[in-house]
Amino acid sequence: MTVRHFLKDDDLSPAEQAEVLARAAAMKADPFGDTALAGPQVVAVLFDKPTLRTQASFTGAIAHLGGHPMIIDGNLAQVGVRESIADVARVLGRQSVAVVWRTFGQERIAEMAAHAGVPVVNALTDDYHPCQILADLLTISEHKGRLAGLTMAYLGDGANNMAHSYLVGGATAGLHVRVATPPTHQPKAEILSRATEIAASTGGSVMLTKDPYAAAYGADVVVTDTWVSMGMEAEKGERQGIGSPFEKFRVTPEVMGVADPAAIFLHCLPAYRGFEVSAEVIDGPQSVVWDEAENRLHAQKAVLSFLLQHASADAVTP
Numbered sequence: 001m002t003v004r005h006f007l008k009d010d011d012l013s014p015a016e017q018a019e020v021l022a023r024a025a026a027m028k029a030d031p032f033g034d035t036a037l038a039g040p041q042v043v044a045v046l047f048d049k050p051t052l053r054t055q056a057s058f059t060g061a062i063a064h065l066g067g068h069p070m071i072i073d074g075n076l077a078q079v080g081v082r083e084s085i086a087d088v089a090r091v092l093g094r095q096s097v098a099v100v101w102r103t104f105g106q107e108r109i110a111e112m113a114a115h116a117g118v119p120v121v122n123a124l125t126d127d128y129h130p131c132q133i134l135a136d137l138l139t140i141s142e143h144k145g146r147l148a149g150l151t152m153a154y155l156g157d158g159a160n161n162m163a164h165s166y167l168v169g170g171a172t173a174g175l176h177v178r179v180a181t182p183p184t185h186q187p188k189a190e191i192l193s194r195a196t197e198i199a200a201s202t203g204g205s206v207m208l209t210k211d212p213y214a215a216a217y218g219a220d221v222v223v224t225d226t227w228v229s230m231g232m233e234a235e236k237g238e239r240q241g242i243g244s245p246f247e248k249f250r251v252t253p254e255v256m257g258v259a260d261p262a263a264i265f266l267h268c269l270p271a272y273r274g275f276e277v278s279a280e281v282i283d284g285p286q287s288v289v290w291d292e293a294e295n296r297l298h299a300q301k302a303v304l305s306f307l308l309q310h311a312s313a314d315a316v317t318p
Contacts, residue, residue: 004307005113005120007106009130009169010194014202016306017137017172021147024138024295024302027064036305037067037097043304044096045123048074048103053269054123054131057296058100064301070096080108089115098304119307127188129161132268133169134299139292140221143264148174148203153219153259155212155249156276159185162225162268167195167206174202180215181208182245212249219259223266224251224276251277256286264288 005011012020027034037043043062047055055071062069079088085108092099093116101109102123113120122130141147154166158181167187170177177195179187186192186208195206209215216222227246256263265277265287273279282289 002311003113003117003119004310006130006303006307007109007113007120007122008128009133009165009172010198011130012172014172014174014198017134017169020134020299020302020306021138021141023306024134024298025141027301027305028138028295028298031064034064034301034305035066036308037062037065040066040068042068042070042096043098043100044070044072044092045100046072046074046077046079046102047123048079048101049124051102051123053293053296054102057300058123060297061300061304064297065305067097074103079103085111086115088112090117093117097308119304119311121303121307125161127161127164127191128168129165129268130169131296131299131303132162133165134303135292135295136166136223136266136268137169137173138295138299139266139288140264142291142295143288144220149176150220151176151178151218152221152223153178153180153215154223154225155180155215155251155255156224156246157181157185157227158187158208160225162223163187164191166223167191168198171195171199171202171204171206174199174204176205176207178207178209178215178219180210180212180249182249183210184245212255213258216255216259219263221264221266222251222256222259224249225268226270226272227276228272246276250275251281253278253280253284256281266292269293 045058059069089112098119099116100121100123104126106125106127109122109125152170152175158179167177199205265281267289271282
Protein backbone atom coordinates (compact mmCIF):
# COMPACT_ATOMS: atom_id res chain seq x y z
CA MET A 1 0.00 0.00 0.00
CA THR A 2 1.26 3.44 -0.90
CA VAL A 3 0.80 5.75 2.09
CA ARG A 4 0.04 9.41 1.42
CA HIS A 5 0.73 12.04 4.08
CA PHE A 6 -0.19 15.70 4.43
CA LEU A 7 2.79 17.21 6.24
CA LYS A 8 3.12 20.46 4.30
CA ASP A 9 1.05 22.32 1.76
CA ASP A 10 2.82 21.04 -1.36
CA ASP A 11 2.19 17.40 -0.43
CA LEU A 12 -0.89 18.06 -2.58
CA SER A 13 -0.30 18.94 -6.21
CA PRO A 14 -2.39 21.82 -7.61
CA ALA A 15 -4.85 19.32 -9.08
CA GLU A 16 -5.05 17.37 -5.83
CA GLN A 17 -5.52 20.52 -3.79
CA ALA A 18 -8.43 21.45 -6.08
CA GLU A 19 -9.84 17.94 -5.65
CA VAL A 20 -9.68 18.18 -1.85
CA LEU A 21 -11.33 21.61 -1.88
CA ALA A 22 -14.12 20.34 -4.15
CA ARG A 23 -14.57 17.38 -1.82
CA ALA A 24 -14.76 19.74 1.18
CA ALA A 25 -17.45 21.82 -0.53
CA ALA A 26 -19.45 18.67 -1.33
CA MET A 27 -19.12 17.47 2.27
CA LYS A 28 -20.31 20.82 3.54
CA ALA A 29 -23.43 20.44 1.39
CA ASP A 30 -23.93 16.79 2.44
CA PRO A 31 -22.29 16.40 5.88
CA PHE A 32 -22.77 12.64 6.28
CA GLY A 33 -22.55 11.45 2.69
CA ASP A 34 -18.93 10.26 2.98
CA THR A 35 -18.36 7.30 5.29
CA ALA A 36 -14.63 6.82 4.77
CA LEU A 37 -14.18 5.89 8.45
CA ALA A 38 -17.23 3.66 8.86
CA GLY A 39 -16.68 0.85 11.29
CA PRO A 40 -16.01 2.96 13.26
CA GLN A 41 -12.35 3.10 12.37
CA VAL A 42 -9.98 4.87 14.75
CA VAL A 43 -7.91 7.97 14.01
CA ALA A 44 -5.24 8.89 16.55
CA VAL A 45 -5.20 12.64 17.26
CA LEU A 46 -2.26 14.00 19.30
CA PHE A 47 -1.90 17.49 20.72
CA ASP A 48 1.44 18.80 21.98
CA LYS A 49 0.27 22.43 21.68
CA PRO A 50 -2.84 24.30 22.88
CA THR A 51 -5.86 23.80 20.66
CA LEU A 52 -9.50 24.71 20.21
CA ARG A 53 -10.50 24.79 16.53
CA THR A 54 -8.12 21.99 15.56
CA GLN A 55 -9.41 19.63 18.25
CA ALA A 56 -13.05 20.54 17.65
CA SER A 57 -12.81 20.26 13.87
CA PHE A 58 -10.84 17.01 13.72
CA THR A 59 -13.01 15.37 16.37
CA GLY A 60 -16.12 16.40 14.48
CA ALA A 61 -14.62 15.46 11.12
CA ILE A 62 -13.71 11.94 12.21
CA ALA A 63 -17.18 11.41 13.74
CA HIS A 64 -18.92 12.76 10.60
CA LEU A 65 -16.95 10.26 8.50
CA GLY A 66 -18.17 7.42 10.71
CA GLY A 67 -14.98 7.01 12.72
CA HIS A 68 -13.77 7.37 16.30
CA PRO A 69 -11.18 9.98 17.37
CA MET A 70 -8.60 8.63 19.82
CA ILE A 71 -7.49 11.87 21.51
CA ILE A 72 -4.00 11.74 23.03
CA ASP A 73 -2.63 14.46 25.31
CA GLY A 74 0.92 15.04 24.12
CA ASN A 75 1.94 16.41 27.53
CA LEU A 76 1.03 13.07 29.09
CA ALA A 77 2.39 10.93 26.27
CA GLN A 78 5.66 12.93 26.08
CA VAL A 79 6.33 11.73 22.55
CA GLY A 80 10.05 11.87 21.85
CA VAL A 81 10.87 12.14 25.57
CA ARG A 82 9.27 9.21 27.36
CA GLU A 83 9.74 7.09 24.25
CA SER A 84 10.94 7.72 20.74
CA ILE A 85 8.75 9.15 18.01
CA ALA A 86 9.48 6.08 15.91
CA ASP A 87 8.23 3.72 18.63
CA VAL A 88 5.09 5.80 19.19
CA ALA A 89 4.46 5.80 15.44
CA ARG A 90 4.72 2.02 15.25
CA VAL A 91 2.23 1.64 18.12
CA LEU A 92 -0.30 4.12 16.75
CA GLY A 93 -0.01 2.81 13.21
CA ARG A 94 -1.20 -0.59 14.39
CA GLN A 95 -4.15 0.83 16.33
CA SER A 96 -5.45 3.49 13.94
CA VAL A 97 -5.96 4.12 10.23
CA ALA A 98 -4.44 7.62 10.37
CA VAL A 99 -2.52 9.87 12.74
CA VAL A 100 -3.15 13.58 13.20
CA TRP A 101 -0.50 15.50 15.16
CA ARG A 102 -0.21 19.09 16.38
CA THR A 103 3.39 19.47 17.44
CA PHE A 104 6.55 21.56 17.31
CA GLY A 105 9.41 20.92 14.85
CA GLN A 106 8.61 19.75 11.33
CA GLU A 107 11.18 16.99 11.78
CA ARG A 108 8.95 15.43 14.46
CA ILE A 109 5.98 14.89 12.19
CA ALA A 110 8.26 13.75 9.37
CA GLU A 111 9.63 11.05 11.67
CA MET A 112 6.10 10.01 12.65
CA ALA A 113 5.21 9.65 8.97
CA ALA A 114 8.35 7.62 8.29
CA HIS A 115 7.36 4.93 10.81
CA ALA A 116 3.56 4.95 11.24
CA GLY A 117 2.62 3.00 8.11
CA VAL A 118 -0.65 4.97 7.90
CA PRO A 119 -1.44 8.50 6.66
CA VAL A 120 -0.11 11.25 8.93
CA VAL A 121 -1.67 14.73 8.91
CA ASN A 122 0.03 17.91 10.09
CA ALA A 123 -2.41 19.68 12.42
CA LEU A 124 0.20 22.45 12.93
CA THR A 125 3.96 22.55 13.31
CA ASP A 126 6.37 25.43 13.77
CA ASP A 127 6.90 25.60 10.00
CA TYR A 128 3.48 24.88 8.46
CA HIS A 129 -0.27 24.89 9.14
CA PRO A 130 -1.56 23.25 5.95
CA CYS A 131 -5.02 22.23 7.18
CA GLN A 132 -5.77 25.84 8.10
CA ILE A 133 -4.85 26.95 4.60
CA LEU A 134 -7.26 24.45 3.06
CA ALA A 135 -10.04 25.93 5.20
CA ASP A 136 -8.99 29.43 4.16
CA LEU A 137 -8.94 28.52 0.49
CA LEU A 138 -12.38 26.95 0.81
CA THR A 139 -13.64 30.16 2.43
CA ILE A 140 -12.14 32.36 -0.28
CA SER A 141 -13.62 30.23 -3.05
CA GLU A 142 -17.05 30.39 -1.39
CA HIS A 143 -16.99 34.18 -1.22
CA LYS A 144 -15.14 34.89 -4.46
CA GLY A 145 -16.22 32.02 -6.68
CA ARG A 146 -12.66 31.14 -7.63
CA LEU A 147 -9.05 31.08 -6.42
CA ALA A 148 -6.64 31.32 -9.35
CA GLY A 149 -5.71 34.90 -10.19
CA LEU A 150 -6.91 36.44 -6.93
CA THR A 151 -4.54 38.53 -4.81
CA MET A 152 -4.07 37.69 -1.14
CA ALA A 153 -2.16 40.02 1.18
CA TYR A 154 -0.73 38.69 4.45
CA LEU A 155 0.41 41.26 7.03
CA GLY A 156 2.43 40.40 10.12
CA ASP A 157 5.10 37.90 11.09
CA GLY A 158 6.52 36.57 7.85
CA ALA A 159 8.60 33.94 9.62
CA ASN A 160 5.75 31.97 11.20
CA ASN A 161 3.90 28.87 10.07
CA MET A 162 0.90 30.76 8.69
CA ALA A 163 3.04 32.94 6.42
CA HIS A 164 4.86 29.84 5.20
CA SER A 165 1.66 27.97 4.43
CA TYR A 166 0.01 31.00 2.80
CA LEU A 167 3.02 31.22 0.49
CA VAL A 168 3.14 27.55 -0.48
CA GLY A 169 -0.58 26.74 -0.32
CA GLY A 170 -1.57 30.01 -1.95
CA ALA A 171 0.90 29.51 -4.78
CA THR A 172 -0.44 25.99 -5.27
CA ALA A 173 -3.91 27.49 -5.73
CA GLY A 174 -2.63 30.01 -8.28
CA LEU A 175 -3.01 33.03 -5.99
CA HIS A 176 -0.85 36.13 -6.07
CA VAL A 177 0.48 36.05 -2.52
CA ARG A 178 1.92 39.23 -1.02
CA VAL A 179 3.62 39.08 2.37
CA ALA A 180 4.21 42.35 4.24
CA THR A 181 6.56 41.82 7.15
CA PRO A 182 9.49 43.49 8.91
CA PRO A 183 12.92 42.77 7.40
CA THR A 184 13.76 41.01 10.68
CA HIS A 185 10.96 38.47 10.28
CA GLN A 186 11.27 37.09 6.76
CA PRO A 187 10.00 33.67 5.64
CA LYS A 188 12.51 30.85 5.49
CA ALA A 189 14.48 31.13 2.26
CA GLU A 190 13.81 27.54 1.19
CA ILE A 191 10.05 27.95 1.71
CA LEU A 192 9.97 31.21 -0.24
CA SER A 193 11.94 29.53 -3.01
CA ARG A 194 9.54 26.58 -3.11
CA ALA A 195 6.52 28.91 -3.25
CA THR A 196 8.11 30.86 -6.11
CA GLU A 197 8.75 27.62 -8.00
CA ILE A 198 5.16 26.46 -7.56
CA ALA A 199 3.73 29.87 -8.54
CA ALA A 200 5.65 29.74 -11.81
CA SER A 201 3.72 26.59 -12.74
CA THR A 202 0.26 27.70 -11.57
CA GLY A 203 0.13 31.29 -12.81
CA GLY A 204 0.37 32.71 -9.31
CA SER A 205 3.12 34.82 -7.82
CA VAL A 206 4.78 35.67 -4.51
CA MET A 207 5.97 39.03 -3.29
CA LEU A 208 7.72 40.22 -0.13
CA THR A 209 7.48 43.82 1.02
CA LYS A 210 7.98 45.90 4.15
CA ASP A 211 5.10 48.17 3.13
CA PRO A 212 1.70 46.91 4.36
CA TYR A 213 -0.18 49.31 2.11
CA ALA A 214 1.70 48.07 -0.96
CA ALA A 215 0.70 44.52 -0.06
CA ALA A 216 -2.95 45.38 0.60
CA TYR A 217 -3.41 47.66 -2.42
CA GLY A 218 -6.18 46.22 -4.59
CA ALA A 219 -6.06 42.87 -2.78
CA ASP A 220 -9.06 40.55 -2.90
CA VAL A 221 -8.21 38.97 0.45
CA VAL A 222 -6.40 40.42 3.47
CA VAL A 223 -5.15 38.06 6.17
CA THR A 224 -3.14 38.21 9.36
CA ASP A 225 -2.16 36.10 12.35
CA THR A 226 -1.23 36.68 15.96
CA TRP A 227 2.12 38.36 16.54
CA VAL A 228 2.82 35.91 19.38
CA SER A 229 2.68 32.38 18.02
CA MET A 230 2.68 29.37 20.33
CA GLY A 231 6.12 28.87 21.82
CA MET A 232 6.91 32.60 21.61
CA GLU A 233 5.19 33.63 24.82
CA ALA A 234 8.49 34.82 26.31
CA GLU A 235 8.68 37.38 23.49
CA LYS A 236 5.19 38.76 24.07
CA GLY A 237 6.38 42.10 25.47
CA GLU A 238 8.75 42.65 22.57
CA ARG A 239 6.21 41.58 19.96
CA GLN A 240 3.16 43.42 21.29
CA GLY A 241 4.65 46.25 23.36
CA ILE A 242 5.74 49.76 22.48
CA GLY A 243 8.20 49.67 19.61
CA SER A 244 6.99 46.31 18.33
CA PRO A 245 8.41 45.56 14.88
CA PHE A 246 4.88 44.59 13.83
CA GLU A 247 3.14 47.80 14.88
CA LYS A 248 2.72 49.18 11.36
CA PHE A 249 1.50 45.80 10.07
CA ARG A 250 -1.77 45.89 12.02
CA VAL A 251 -4.83 45.35 9.81
CA THR A 252 -6.88 48.51 10.29
CA PRO A 253 -9.80 50.12 8.44
CA GLU A 254 -7.18 52.27 6.67
CA VAL A 255 -5.39 49.18 5.40
CA MET A 256 -8.66 47.59 4.28
CA GLY A 257 -9.47 50.89 2.60
CA VAL A 258 -6.73 50.41 0.00
CA ALA A 259 -7.77 46.82 -0.75
CA ASP A 260 -10.44 46.01 -3.29
CA PRO A 261 -13.79 47.35 -2.06
CA ALA A 262 -15.15 43.79 -2.05
CA ALA A 263 -12.11 42.39 -0.20
CA ILE A 264 -12.66 39.90 2.60
CA PHE A 265 -10.68 39.58 5.83
CA LEU A 266 -9.37 36.28 7.25
CA HIS A 267 -7.73 35.39 10.56
CA CYS A 268 -7.04 31.80 11.68
CA LEU A 269 -7.77 32.73 15.33
CA PRO A 270 -7.27 33.21 18.22
CA ALA A 271 -7.28 36.95 17.50
CA TYR A 272 -6.01 39.76 19.71
CA ARG A 273 -8.01 42.86 18.89
CA GLY A 274 -5.97 46.03 19.00
CA PHE A 275 -2.76 44.21 18.13
CA GLU A 276 -2.60 42.39 14.78
CA VAL A 277 -6.12 43.51 13.83
CA SER A 278 -8.50 46.30 14.77
CA ALA A 279 -11.83 45.32 16.27
CA GLU A 280 -13.54 47.35 13.53
CA VAL A 281 -12.07 44.99 10.94
CA ILE A 282 -12.46 41.56 12.51
CA ASP A 283 -15.95 42.38 13.74
CA GLY A 284 -16.87 44.31 10.61
CA PRO A 285 -18.78 43.43 7.43
CA GLN A 286 -15.70 42.33 5.45
CA SER A 287 -14.68 39.74 8.03
CA VAL A 288 -15.42 36.11 7.22
CA VAL A 289 -13.50 34.59 10.13
CA TRP A 290 -16.46 32.58 11.43
CA ASP A 291 -17.03 30.99 8.02
CA GLU A 292 -13.30 30.29 8.01
CA ALA A 293 -13.43 28.67 11.47
CA GLU A 294 -16.35 26.46 10.46
CA ASN A 295 -14.58 25.43 7.28
CA ARG A 296 -11.83 23.79 9.31
CA LEU A 297 -14.35 20.97 9.88
CA HIS A 298 -15.07 20.45 6.20
CA ALA A 299 -11.41 20.76 5.19
CA GLN A 300 -10.31 18.16 7.79
CA LYS A 301 -12.98 15.75 6.57
CA ALA A 302 -11.89 16.19 2.98
CA VAL A 303 -8.18 15.66 3.57
CA LEU A 304 -8.75 12.54 5.68
CA SER A 305 -11.13 11.10 3.11
CA PHE A 306 -8.71 11.92 0.28
CA LEU A 307 -5.70 10.31 1.96
CA LEU A 308 -7.59 7.17 2.93
CA GLN A 309 -9.22 6.79 -0.48
CA HIS A 310 -5.91 7.14 -2.29
CA ALA A 311 -4.28 4.59 0.01
CA SER A 312 -7.15 2.14 -0.71
CA ALA A 313 -7.00 2.79 -4.45
CA ASP A 314 -3.25 2.17 -4.47
CA ALA A 315 -3.73 -1.01 -2.47
CA VAL A 316 -6.02 -2.61 -5.08
CA THR A 317 -4.13 -1.47 -8.15
CA PRO A 318 -2.94 -4.56 -10.10
